[in-house]
Amino acid sequence: MLGAQRKDHLRTLLATEGRVVAKAVAAELGISEDSVRRDLRELAEAGECIRVYGGALPVPAADAPVAQRRAVATESKQRVARAAIALIRPGSTVILDGGTTALAMARMLPHDAELTVITPSPAVALAALEGSPARVVMVGGELTRHSAVTGGALAQEAVSRLSADVFFLGVTGIDRDHGLTTGRLDDAVTKRALAARSADVFVLGSSEKIGAVSRFPVLRLDEVSGVVVDPEDRSPSALEYCEPSPGGPILE
Structure with a gap:
């Protein structure tokens, strides 16, 4: 052959x-x-x-450029975003990752002037600024064309000086064996740095990410507080993430 x-x-x-x-x-x-x-x-x-x-x-479909991802599993992302918003405590400091689910969260933020939102995504920052009275802080650095978030040495320097109560992490793959993965090395490095500066880390797990594996590892499942899954996704691959894990609760 x-x-x-x-x-x-x-x-x-x-x-x-x-x-x-x-x-x-x-x-x-x-x-x-x-x-x-x-x-x-x-x-x-x-x-x-x-x-x-x-x-x-x-x-994974979630590895496509950000412009293409906007049309992938849109309803699932909205449901995950609503479930994640419920985890935000009043007056807390929140990191919203780049990506379409985080963007949906930014548009749903509670009306809390004491809330601080940190993000490496200009689109998420603008949505948070326009839709809520929260203080918005951008992570500086080089803007990548694929994911439209900041990264590189400048971003690492900025992240090292930040701290947050909770980080809502966006990845492109969530798998029991391979953990949390993403399609770009620079993105993986920035995500790990943001997680290290956060007291809690919750993964945004819309339906197209469950069971998918991308090229670059971000974190193990036991290194995060939980995975926020789509409450209407009853597939076997999603349901397994509704069970408690060694690293914390898996949430619907």
Whole structure:
């Protein structure tokens, strides 16, 4: 079988089965596992899959650029945002991550002039400023085109001087085995830094993120206070996050 045919077969498995197990594909096609791993590596370098131990997974929909993500699971994100808003205590300091669910939260903030909102996202900052009397603080740094949030050395310096009661973390993958992941290395570094400066960390878990795995790890599940899932998502993959975890409550 030609290399192009093997890759087409791998793409089909990713689309229909949601995973590729290198050992199984090698046995099925009568080729070496090294050949399968090489094909998967090339597909991953082209952005067509995510390499994991033993094989590969599809690229999550949440890894798309921010402009495309606005149309993904919009109703689920609204429900997650409403559930997360209920966790905000009056007068607290809150970090809202970048992303479409955090943007929905910014538009739902309580009418609390004592609230402080910190964010690396200009869109989230503007929404918070326009929709609430909260004090709004922007994290400085270089603005990335893919996720439209600040990052880099300037952002790291700014984050090191901040502290917050709670961080609402946006990721692109939430998986029991692989933890919390995102599609960009700089974003992962900034998210970890923000989490380290926060007393509590809650993950925003809209439906398209549950069970997905992206390329770069952010935190383990036992390192966060909880995952806020869509209360109307009754799928098995979402329901498992409604059970208590070693790191804290998993919330609906």
